[in-house]
Amino acid sequence: MRFSSSASRGKTPFLTVAATALVCLAVQGCAGRPGPETIASVTAADFKPQRVERILTVTTRDRAKPGENVFTTEKSIEPNYARFDVSIPPNHKPANIEWPKGKTVNPRTDFAVMAQDALGREALLRDIAANAAKGQKPGVFVHGYNYNFQEALYRLAQLKTDSNIGGTPILFSWPSFAAIPAYVADKEAATYSRDALAALLVDLTRAGRGEVDVFAHSMGGWLTVEALRQLKLEGRQDVLDRLRVVLAAPDIDEDVFVAQMRVIGRMKTPITVLVAPDDRALLVSRFLGAGTQRVGSLDVTNATVAEVAKQAGVTIIDISSLPPVDSTNHNRFVDAQVLAGALSRPAAAARLGDAGAFVFDAAAQTISSPFSLAATVLRGQ
Structure with a gap:
């Protein structure tokens, strides 16, 4: 087949x-790629954002310094957790991220972080459980190859605000090198992160009773399907039955994907795969x-x-x-x-x-x- x-x-x-x-x-x-300064918290006493997206993050990237939300390309032994309040500028156009033109972030014209916290696993899960009790189901975004942390964070904020779908947005960020030549290194980093993603999906199904949405792009699709395969091998059909998975432009060899699906089996909700034959990447x-x-x-x-x-x-x-x-x-x-x-x-x-x-x-x-x-x-x- x-x-x-x-x-x-x-x-x-x-x-x-x-x-x-x-x-x-x-x-x-x-x-030029956006650096960590683009997600430093900004203060604007005379400015009230029209829309703020609260993003929870789980990452296998290491912290540059303990307790700070600056994440590197190094692999972390244990996942790191954080929370960001991202404001969307009034001039926002759908599908776009309004990046600052220089080193200074202006929330009137740019995506900006208004507040943030470094969290532990239990604190993150308490947030998710509290939201689930209000009917807000969790949705996980797994980014693809050639992304740094701040690009992935703002991309999820853009997706959340443009889709206007409720729920709790959660970024799962793996240690991509964010460099065109680092394709092989990124593939290894994505594979390294499958245990952490599988564990997160288990945690999310425990935190609430409803479904959990998973949206993965490009090489993040490879990582996601590997995590699903691992859950199946661990006998966690209870977790798989709660997942609604969408793979956008998944960077997976067709024969490998078929082999993965043989192990995973038919999902309760079929995996949706978004494709485009003219995809140059x-x-x-x-x-x-x-x-x-x-x-x-x-x-x-x-x-x-x-x-x-x-x-x-x-x-x-x-x-x-x-x-x-x-x-x-x-x-x-x-x-x-x-x-x-x-x-x-x-x-x-x-x-x-x-x-x-x-x-x-x-x-x-x-x-x-x-x-x-x-x-x-x-x-x-």
Whole structure:
């Protein structure tokens, strides 16, 4: 059981297209990256934020100094915990993070941290349990390759505010090096973190009685599925049955994913996989992986993809109709306002319970089978 035949793999002009994608990534990587100063707490006595998102964080990154929320690329033996109140500026545009133009953060124009605390595990779980008692279920965001901590924190704040979905947002941050050449090192760091993510999911199901949402991007998808596999091997079906998992552009070899799903089995709520065949970042990943197809760039119009998705018990949705936010075509998921609104509609929500392959139409905000049009034409003959 595999998503694509080996014969079809040699038809792509791989080296040429992958080289072009590498150039795109390298150009983007030349821009300055936000440093820890962008999440230092700011004070603005004469400014009252219109919207503040409280983000809880769990990270396998080490702290630069004990008790401070500056996190490095070093691996921590035990997870570190924190809480951030992130204000959203009045000029915020959907899918965007308004970064400061210089070293000074201005909450009137920039994403800003208004307050923060270093927490222990028990304090974090008390926060989650208190929110769960109010009907606010936890939602975990697992970032992808080439992210630093502050980028991941503000990305979750952006997703939360744009989607306008309730609940308790929790960032799970693993020690990515936040560097284009560090792909292999990032893969090792993600794998290192699977025990901590699995333990967090166990903790979250204990903290409340409802479902736990997990949204993972890119290499974070690899980490998440590995954590699910580990929970299955530990006999924690009770935890798996409480999870609603969405993988956006997962950077996972197609054969590895099928093998992982054989162990995990069919989830009570099928895993949803958001894909785009024109994802340039995953083309580079495929190049680095000796030409193996990545799950996040599968072609849902391929009948084999739909069949294997049904067998594996997953829902694959092509979101290529969403406009790309950069030249990699890898971050369409950040358009949370459109995506979350469409996927939460009753008709779409019902369809997401079905395993198989589907296409998301951003203009009509509908989800349909890629084979429905062909079926209509055939019935008319």
